[in-house]
Amino acid sequence: MGQRTSRAGLEVNSQLSQFIEDAVLPGTGLDAATFWQGFARIIDDLTPHNRALLRKRAEIQEQIDTWHLARRNQVHDREGYKAFLEEIGYLLPEIDPFTIHTTQVDPEIASIAGPQLVVPVTNARYALNAANARWGSLYDALYGTDAMGSAPPAGGYEQGRGARVVARARVFLDAAFPLAGHSHADARLYHVKGGALLVDGKPLESPVKFAGYRGDPRAPDAVYLVNNGLHVELVFNRAHFIGGRDQAALADVRLESALSAIMDCEDSVACVDAEDKVLAYSNWLGLMKGDLSAELEKGGKTITRKLNSDIAITAPDGSAKTLKGRALLWVRNVGHLMTNPAILDRDGNEVFEGLMDAVITTACALHDLRKTDDPRNSAEGSVYIVKPKMHGPEEVAFANEIFARVEDLLGLAPNTIKMGVMDEERRTSVNLQQCIHAARHRVAFINTGFLDRTGDEIHTSMEAGPFSRKDFIKRKGWIKAYEDRNVDIGLECGLMGRAQIGKGMWAMPDQMAAMLESKIEHPKSGANTAWVPSPTAATLHALHYHQVNVRAVQEKLAKGGRRAHVEALLEIPLAAFRKWSRDQIIREVENNAQGILGYVVRWVDHGVGCSKVPDINDVGLMEDRATCRISSQHIANWLHHGVVSEDEVMEAMRRMAEVVDRQNADDPAYRPMAPGFNGIAFQAACDLVFKGREQPSGYTEPVLHARRLELKAAG
Numbered sequence: 001m002g003q004r005t006s007r008a009g010l011e012v013n014s015q016l017s018q019f020i021e022d023a024v025l026p027g028t029g030l031d032a033a034t035f036w037q038g039f040a041r042i043i044d045d046l047t048p049h050n051r052a053l054l055r056k057r058a059e060i061q062e063q064i065d066t067w068h069l070a071r072r073n074q075v076h077d078r079e080g081y082k083a084f085l086e087e088i089g090y091l092l093p094e095i096d097p098f099t100i101h102t103t104q105v106d107p108e109i110a111s112i113a114g115p116q117l118v119v120p121v122t123n124a125r126y127a128l129n130a131a132n133a134r135w136g137s138l139y140d141a142l143y144g145t146d147a148m149g150s151a152p153p154a155g156g157y158e159q160g161r162g163a164r165v166v167a168r169a170r171v172f173l174d175a176a177f178p179l180a181g182h183s184h185a186d187a188r189l190y191h192v193k194g195g196a197l198l199v200d201g202k203p204l205e206s207p208v209k210f211a212g213y214r215g216d217p218r219a220p221d222a223v224y225l226v227n228n229g230l231h232v233e234l235v236f237n238r239a240h241f242i243g244g245r246d247q248a249a250l251a252d253v254r255l256e257s258a259l260s261a262i263m264d265c266e267d268s269v270a271c272v273d274a275e276d277k278v279l280a281y282s283n284w285l286g287l288m289k290g291d292l293s294a295e296l297e298k299g300g301k302t303i304t305r306k307l308n309s310d311i312a313i314t315a316p317d318g319s320a321k322t323l324k325g326r327a328l329l330w331v332r333n334v335g336h337l338m339t340n341p342a343i344l345d346r347d348g349n350e351v352f353e354g355l356m357d358a359v360i361t362t363a364c365a366l367h368d369l370r371k372t373d374d375p376r377n378s379a380e381g382s383v384y385i386v387k388p389k390m391h392g393p394e395e396v397a398f399a400n401e402i403f404a405r406v407e408d409l410l411g412l413a414p415n416t417i418k419m420g421v422m423d424e425e426r427r428t429s430v431n432l433q434q435c436i437h438a439a440r441h442r443v444a445f446i447n448t449g450f451l452d453r454t455g456d457e458i459h460t461s462m463e464a465g466p467f468s469r470k471d472f473i474k475r476k477g478w479i480k481a482y483e484d485r486n487v488d489i490g491l492e493c494g495l496m497g498r499a500q501i502g503k504g505m506w507a508m509p510d511q512m513a514a515m516l517e518s519k520i521e522h523p524k525s526g527a528n529t530a531w532v533p534s535p536t537a538a539t540l541h542a543l544h545y546h547q548v549n550v551r552a553v554q555e556k557l558a559k560g561g562r563r564a565h566v567e568a569l570l571e572i573p574l575a576a577f578r579k580w581s582r583d584q585i586i587r588e589v590e591n592n593a594q595g596i597l598g599y600v601v602r603w604v605d606h607g608v609g610c611s612k613v614p615d616i617n618d619v620g621l622m623e624d625r626a627t628c629r630i631s632s633q634h635i636a637n638w639l640h641h642g643v644v645s646e647d648e649v650m651e652a653m654r655r656m657a658e659v660v661d662r663q664n665a666d667d668p669a670y671r672p673m674a675p676g677f678n679g680i681a682f683q684a685a686c687d688l689v690f691k692g693r694e695q696p697s698g699y700t701e702p703v704l705h706a707r708r709l710e711l712k713a714a715g
Contacts, residue, residue, distance in 0.1 A: 002273075009345075010346065011343070013273075050355070053391075078571075090430075091430055092431050098440065101441045105444050114259035118261070121264055127283050129535055132326060133538050134257065134259070134324060139169060180202050211316070214312075214313050217314075231256040235250070236251060258538040260328045266335070277353075335354060337701065340356060358402045366410060387420060390421065390422070400439045400441075419442045426460050426569070430566050433493065445502060447500070462637055464572050465575070485569065487501055512537065519544060520548065526550065588634075593653050596631050604681040628700045635692065658673075688703050
């Protein structure tokens with residue numbers, strides 16, 4: 001695992017220690033000796049607590065398994081089940097009503113509703129694209145996707161499609177920024193007079209929606225509008241190939257799109273050792289310093305991508321004004337489960353990766369907090385960390401303790417670190433109010449994660465019986481109860497105006513028309529952010545936040561009380577009748593197997609933690625460890641209950657390996673799994689399925705990390 005350097009009783013991979021001492025600490029005011037001594041104390045003090053929490057997970061799971069086994073083939077006793085969960089401390093009593101105390105939260109988190117991106121921080125180009133996705137071209141998003149009902153044509157620019165795009169954008173402008181007695185479709189001249197925007201002499205129906213301009217007020221280069229807190233830029237340029245054909249010289253309509261982005265060190269990356277962790281940390285450091293760059297080939301030329309600058313405009317009153325040019329960045333640390341060989345503690349054990357992430361990502365963020373002139377990520381002086389895969393309020397309280405210790409080590413004021421709590425494990429869902437209370441001084445985000453939540457549901461209730469097919473699990477009542485209750489409890493606890501209440505990912509990046517039709521339900525539900533798979537999707541999803549005033553929705557919901565109660569969340573989505581044909585069973589297994597293999601082969605062989613993977617029908621889906629978890633646990637459940645045999649599953653795995661090989665045939669770096677079926681990646685996929693029941697909480701990380709390390713060791 002590379003050379004190691006001794007630091008305060010820790011054995012640190014030399015690449016990591018050099019990175020921290022040469023790149024992270026200079027400019028922070030921290031000396032290396034103090035840093036390592038404090039880091040070692042955090043590891044010494046908190047490692048026993050971390051282990052105890054993991055033991056409690058295992059003990060609770062054993063108790064739940066035993067309860068179900070004792071009642072096998074009986075009608076499910078809902079009341080008895082709930083009483084049992086209360087007895088073992090899985091389901092806790094709610095506490096008195098309270099309001100979170102989080103302060104110094106930036107408006108992108110607290111008060112403005114809009115899309116959120118999640119990207120692997122190990123890919124500098126993706127990270128920069130996400131950070132720069134604060135602004136996106138509506139023209140490009142409509143033209144280059146199926147958002148208007150058809151895919152873009154091959155070849156050069158098609159004027160007919162371009163005209164449809166322009167007309168569609170004008171429809172949006174009329175809806176969001178109506179003119180008094182006029183239409184943007186007929187506009188010929190936009191100009192500023194007396195602090196007001198006039199379009200062919202007609203004012204906006206709501207003059208307060210005029211936010212400013214650039215250039216000559218009589219013929220601006222750009223006009224800025226604002227609706228529901230989101231800005232829109234109208235770009236004028238008669239020399240542009242679109243603006244030159246437009247009667248108003250309107251060359252583009254740019255939307256404020258991804259208000260925030262999560263730089264992910266967890267589910268979407270494949271970080272198994274010091275080399276991988278240094279790559280993740282160095283990109284995050286570059287984002288915090290503001291100097292991250294990436295080179296790419298485009299149109300036969302090498303382009304250097306950097307962080308966008310802020311936008312200087314003139315306000316309606318003539319004063320100078322600045323609009324942010326980049327998304328506000330969160331960093332997602334790993335959960336409490338995994339260790340990493342990058343650092344060994346004084347007993348020679350791998351340290352918990354979550355402790356590493358907390359200390360090092362926050363130390364990197366010191367560079368943002370120390371800035372005096374360059375644009376800062378957080379104007380409020382906060383560090384935003386998403387903490388995933390926590391089981392219940394004790395584990396949230398432990399994360400809170402970790403962050404408090406990190407603040408003390410780095411000389412930060414209490415609660416400088418803001419916590420994002422992922423509501424993706426069942427013990428968190430059913431105790432969400434208590435989880436928020438455990439982090440009430442720093443929580444700035446709660447977010448539902450359907451896929452991990454379902455994977456945990458299957459593993460937790462593994463002994464209860466065979467689960468429904470995956471498509472039918474999505475139709476069960478507990479899903480809506482889970483989503484509604486997450487919003488309702490967030491509002492009860494005072495997150496409105498202080499924090500984000502989020503919704504999950506749109507997983508089909510090529511199907512934007514379908515996204516436009518369905519994802520408007522997220523702001524309508526009272527969520528002030530939701531995940532999208534690309535900057536283009538962020539621009540299109542931003543349209544929904546112009547249509548829906550999320551704050552008004554939240555205010556209405558807050559008066560109505562809870563729409564779902566914990567009993568609904570405890571419903572187990574088991575198969576009701578099991579009137580399945582063998583063809584239906586095998587097809588379900590094949591669908592799961594193909595998704596697992598398509599994802600795992602890239603994870604293990606190429607170190608790609610998240611990518612667009614063709615499904616069994618060749619439809620590209622965003623896959624990460626959450627999708628892999630639900631698929632592997634689903635097959636493991638059916639194996640355990642005899643719905644399908646080991647031989648049938650292995651045959652399906654081999655057939656689907658051949659399908660995945662075909663789907664990747666054009667990739668010169670791809671190593672086929674067939675016909676030998678003996679490669680490390682294929683073995684990893686089989687481990688996830690055939691050893692699925694014994695994985696802690698059904699997580700895929702232990703298998704994937706071990707197999708990726710095996711492959712790296714083999715060269």
